[in-house]
Amino acid sequence: MEVLRPATLAEALEARSARPEAFPIAGGTDVMVAVNFDRLRPEAFLDLSRLDELRGWHEEDGEVVLGAGLTFARIERELASLPALAQAARSVGSPQIRARGTIGGNLATASPAGDALPALAAYEADVVLGSAARGERRVSLREFLLGPKRTSLEPDELVLAVRFRSPHGPGSFSKVGTRNAMVIAVASLCLQLDEDARAVRVAMGSVGPTVLRATEAEAFAARALAEAGAFDAAAAPVPAATLREFGQLAGAAARPIDDVRGTAAYRRHAVEVLARRALSWALEGRPAGRRAAG
Amino acid sequence: MLVRTRVNGEWREADVWPGASLLSMLRDDLGLLGTKNACEQGECGSCSAWLDGEVVCSCLVLAAQAEGREVRTVEDLADGDRLHPVQQAFLDAGAVQCGFCTPGMVVAATDLLERDPDPSDEAVREALSGNLCRCTGYQKIVDAVRLAASRAGGGA
Ligand SMILES: Cc1cc2nc3c(=O)[nH]c(=O)nc-3n(C[C@H](O)[C@H](O)[C@H](O)COP(=O)(O)OP(=O)(O)OC[C@H]3O[C@@H](n4cnc5c(N)ncnc54)[C@H](O)[C@@H]3O)c2cc1C
Ligand code: FES
Ligand code: FES
Numbered sequence: 275m276e277v278l279r280p281a282t283l284a285e286a287l288e289a290r291s292a293r294p295e296a297f298p299i300a301g302g303t304d305v306m307v308a309v310n311f312d313r314l315r316p317e318a319f320l321d322l323s324r325l326d327e328l329r330g331w332h333e334e335d336g337e338v339v340l341g342a343g344l345t346f347a348r349i350e351r352e353l354a355s356l357p358a359l360a361q362a363a364r365s366v367g368s369p370q371i372r373a374r375g376t377i378g379g380n381l382a383t384a385s386p387a388g389d390a391l392p393a394l395a396a397y398e399a400d401v402v403l404g405s406a407a408r409g410e411r412r413v414s415l416r417e418f419l420l421g422p423k424r425t426s427l428e429p430d431e432l433v434l435a436v437r438f439r440s441p442h443g444p445g446s447f448s449k450v451g452t453r454n455a456m457v458i459a460v461a462s463l464c465l466q467l468d469e470d471a472r473a474v475r476v477a478m479g480s481v482g483p484t485v486l487r488a489t490e491a492e493a494f495a496a497r498a499l500a501e502a503g504a505f506d507a508a509a510a511p512v513p514a515a516t517l518r519e520f521g522q523l524a525g526a527a528a529r530p531i532d533d534v535r536g537t538a539a540y541r542r543h544a545v546e547v548l549a550r551r552a553l554s555w556a557l558e559g560r561p562a563g564r565r566a567a568g
Numbered sequence: 569m570l571v572r573t574r575v576n577g578e579w580r581e582a583d584v585w586p587g588a589s590l591l592s593m594l595r596d597d598l599g600l601l602g603t604k605n606a607c608e609q610g611e612c613g614s615c616s617a618w619l620d621g622e623v624v625c626s627c628l629v630l631a632a633q634a635e636g637r638e639v640r641t642v643e644d645l646a647d648g649d650r651l652h653p654v655q656q657a658f659l660d661a662g663a664v665q666c667g668f669c670t671p672g673m674v675v676a677a678t679d680l681l682e683r684d685p686d687p688s689d690e691a692v693r694e695a696l697s698g699n700l701c702r703c704t705g706y707q708k709i710v711d712a713v714r715l716a717a718s719r720a721g722g723g724a
Binding site: 275276277279299301302303306307309310311315318319321323324347367368369370371373374454455456 | 569585586587589608609610611613616622623624625627628629630632633635676694695697698699
């Protein structure tokens with residue numbers, strides 16, 4: 275066994291194509307658990323943790339670009355302007371896990387419970403992949419996440435970044451688990467209002483093979499908010515029955531299973547509650563002057 | 569493979585298995601036994617140490633990833649026989665029972681107080697949320713962190 279430690283992204287991509295058996299490791303918070311428990315014994319590791327090119331984030335062409343090596347700790351500290359993503363980052367593991375765990379690792383692990391994924395889905399993010407042979411390509415999150423622990427990453431590729439238009443409107447992430455810290459989600463939900471497109475976007479984690487969008491609930495909410503005038507005047511009241519129906523539609527879009535962490539029925543119920551709450555927070559949480567009446 | 573790391577201000581070198589964790593390098597190769605090994609899966613925080621100034625689970629860092637980096641362990645805190653104020657506060661507040669979680673707790677608490685000298689109880693609990701203790705029920709640990717903060721002049 276050996277550890278390849280490229281100093282630049284170009285070297286890393288070269289190493290990736292020359293040595294496809296070398297297992298990429300970034301923060302190590304998924305990889306090292308498998309190594310420590312003898313579940314993973316690759317011939318080599320490809321250490322991505324020293325690639326400055328992947329570590330940061332910036333804005334470019336009206337989009338936010340998050341490097342694959344950006345840690346949850348930095349998202350939590352630096353990206354309060356993206357509350358749903360920042361809340362998701364804050365809910366990951368513990369401070370120690372957030373100091374190391376990266377958004378690229380969360381994407382490549384492709385766990386149904388990956389906490390960054392609902393926010394990225396609600397932002398309609400694209401994933402940027404790179405290889406030495408073919409350069410960069412950009413795929414939608416849906417094209418990237420094929421199923422539980424399955425992605426469309428090619429053996430010679432690395433995840434370079436994830437990018438999206440910064441949404442204009444309130445958003446939130448919430449997660450149900452057995453306690454407050456250090457829990458894998460039993461169900462999670464991100465709701466993002468897009469006030470420019472007059473749309474409501476809802477993505478759910480841990481209730482399907484991969485992150486799911488609740489498209490009927492989204493369309494229903496967009497219509498209901500438009501009818502209530504809520505996109506024009508934040509004071510416009512939205513009936514409680516609308517919130518309830520929205521929750522039910524989100525629950526109906528879940529495809530949960532029974533497992534040790536919860537039953538399918540419980541998960542569906544959790545989604546209903548999370549969706550209803552998230553929409554009422556979004557309606558309350560808009561800037562002064564456009565604020566909903568209590 | 570050879571890994572060279574600055575540990576508690578001193579360059580150290582170890583010949584490790586490439587799949588070894590930083591925790592195992594600290595304990596098995598460098599003889600720094602203050603950093604504890606309990607779960608090796610990031611759940612308990614007993615292996616907490618600083619890597620480039622951030623507290624991490626050293627069991628989840630590949631030793632090779634620490635090459636050329638700055639590592640700080642619980643051994644850095646005491647000055648000879650003089651305990652670090654956070655260690656002293658843990659003793660005085662009765663926050664130590666079996667003591668297994670203590671080094672990790674002390675590291676996480678010290679890190680918090682270095683960043684935020686007068687943290688709220690909520691901030692203390694959040695900072696320690698990655699550290700498990702099976703003995704104390706946490707209240708005395710929170711008390712210890714408050715005691716350390718007030719002695720340092722942070723708390724009112
Ligand atoms: C105690 C504990 C608690 C946790 N809690 C949570 C939680 O609450 N929510 C959550 O979502 N996750 C949680 N996790 C899982 C983990 O922290 C996340 O999935 C994290 O995002 C992984 O990032 P990493 O950089 O550590 O990945 P690594 O472990 O380094 O890598 C993970 C996978 O991604 C691949 N990879 C990494 N970067 C790239 C890249 N740039 N290109 C291609 N492949 C790449 C690796 O080959 C590997 O397959 C937890 C883990 C632990 C140990
Ligand atoms: S031994 Fe590292 S977190 Fe438990
Ligand atoms: S004192 Fe025993 S685990 Fe904390």
